[in-house]
Amino acid sequence: MELVKLLGILIVIIGFALKWDSILTIMLAAVVTAVIAGMDPILFLQTLGKSFVSNRNMLISVVIFLLTGTLERNGLKDAAKSLMERMKNASAGLILGVYGIFRVIFAAFNVSFGGVAGFVKPVVLPMAEAADEAAGHSLSAKHHDELKGMAAGMENVAWFFGQVLFVGTSGMLLVQGTMSDLGYTVALPQLAAIQIPVAIVAVAVTTIYYFLLDRKLCRHDDLKGFPKGAVAEGSTAKEAK
Amino acid sequence: MSILEFIQSSNITLSEKLLEIVYVIIGLVCIYAAMRNLRDQTNEKRIGTAIFWGVLGLLFIIGRWIPSEVAGGLVIVMVLPPIFKQVGAGKDTMKPSEHEMHEGFQALGSRIFIPAFSIGVVALLFALFTSISSLVGITVGVFIGMIILAMMRPKANGPRVFLEDSRRMLDIVGPLVMLPTLLAILGATFTAAGVGDVISDLVGAVIPQGNLVIGIVVYCVGMALFTMIMGNAFAAITVMTVGIGAPFVLSLGADPTIVGSLALTCGYCGTLMTPMAANFNIVPVAILEMDDEYGVIKKQIVPALIMLAFQIALMISLVVL
DSSP, rough: OOOGGHHHHHHHHHHHTTTOHHHHHHHHHHHHHHHHHTHHHHHHHHHHHHHHTTGGGGGTTTHHHHHHHHHHTHHHHHHHHHHHHHHOOOOOHHHHHHHHHHHHHHHTTTTOOOIIIIIIIIIIIHHHHHHHHTOOOOOOOHHHHHHHHHHHHHHHHHHHHHTTTSSTTTHHHHHHHHHHHHHHHOOHHHHHTTHHHHHHHHHHHHHHHHOOOOOOOHHHHHTTTOOOTTTTHHHHHHOOO | OOHHHHOOSSSSSSHHHHHHHHHHHHHHHHHHHHHHHHTTOOOOOOOHHHHHHHHHHHHHTTTTTTTHHHHHHHHHHHHHHHHHHOOOOOOOOOOOHHHHHHHOOOOGGGHHHHHHHHHHHHHHHHHHOOOOHHHHHHHHHHHHHHHHHHHHTEEEEETHHHHHHHHHHHHHHHHGGGGGHOOOHHHHHHHHHOOOOOOOOHHHHSSSSHHHHHHHHHHHHHHHHHHHHTOOOOHHHHHHIIIIIIIIIITTTHHHHHHHHHHHHHHHHHHTTTTTTTTHHHHHHTTOOOOOOOOHHHHHHHHHHHHHHHHHHHHHHHHHH
């Protein structure tokens, strides 16, 4: 029965879904598939060796590591922070949108500032919260929580769609390798070029959505008893906490 | 072919020769990490760690010149330490302190972006103006960035700092750096074993072959769903492309560049919607101290669905119309 050949795929699905060790899962799936297809061991080793050698390009990130760690050491995060802080008079939704644009552009050059732990929590989120408070809204606990979700969401959206603009990102190298196994030749700059409109739409859509969501939450907060103008009380209360 | 013949041969492009040098550099960085870990008394798993990085580095340098079955054997040797959880890192004594980073910022300010952008800019220039691989461009960009950074603060950024920092990065990422490569190997094994034919027979029984629009919709939605199940678009793309992309979209003459590129980001839409991608969707909940475990995913569903629809429409309009 031909269906048994799909066992390798089943192993991958189960392995990733159950959080088995990724490397074990993949190697197991490869070995099982080779055994079922009746490949002899030498041929299997040859397939393994050949595809490793022809896919060495996917580890280009190792070369990039030569620079990224030392950039961090020289204050890259502080520099990014001071760039973001030039944003004034915006709502939280807009701040997140600006961060999205900023993140996409830097991602296209494969520059990262430390993700949620390193940049969103210490820099972006406090800026967003401060922006709404400066506009006279006292944020409810729910609003705070929703803003955290949005900040992490913008981080992910912008990073995912920005990263693919970098010529030589591992995802596109994998696409190139997969296509080449199937007999199609595709070039990295073209693979990246198609993603330009996608990245623009992704950040625009997410910004508009978060902007509207944040505005709705602000109105909700104002109705809930913290009217505009109660800034002083609101901020004192926050400091006291 | 011997190494000398390789260098002298006019049949081999300059790009290919330069790329081989890039691989030697990668190999040396890995071997440096292996040696450092081997001598690191604070690393409890130093033997396994050294085997992993050492064999990886060796494969990069000599992989092309040895028989492929030997290379295959070395790949097996290399994956054994991570499978048996024998790869780890010692005490990170080189971690930059807040003070050190702040000092760097005081000295450099926004000028730090010049070396930061050099990788992308040089890669782009290589892609636009030469026929040399973009990966060579990236490597040149990295070295230019290193030189600029070293010239701006010569005392703080000696050669050893760069080497140690890259070793740190390798230790942080660990064996997962191999994931895309291993998935590509798996894809090659699937293709060699004829797995794609079986899937396309199965899918062919459900959807009509020869209808490009239906093929694209099934491929893109399939990428998103499959990624949601596995939590990883890289794992999904090999299987989905071999099984559905090739027979139902590419064989009908669709442009593989457009199809392949957008399929990957359709998968990313799946990543945004699944708790399986814990690194992106669940870990931030803990970092940001949120009450709702799915608070991040909930904010990503609307953008992800809109982007999936947008990309399907884009692929159809670029390929079919």
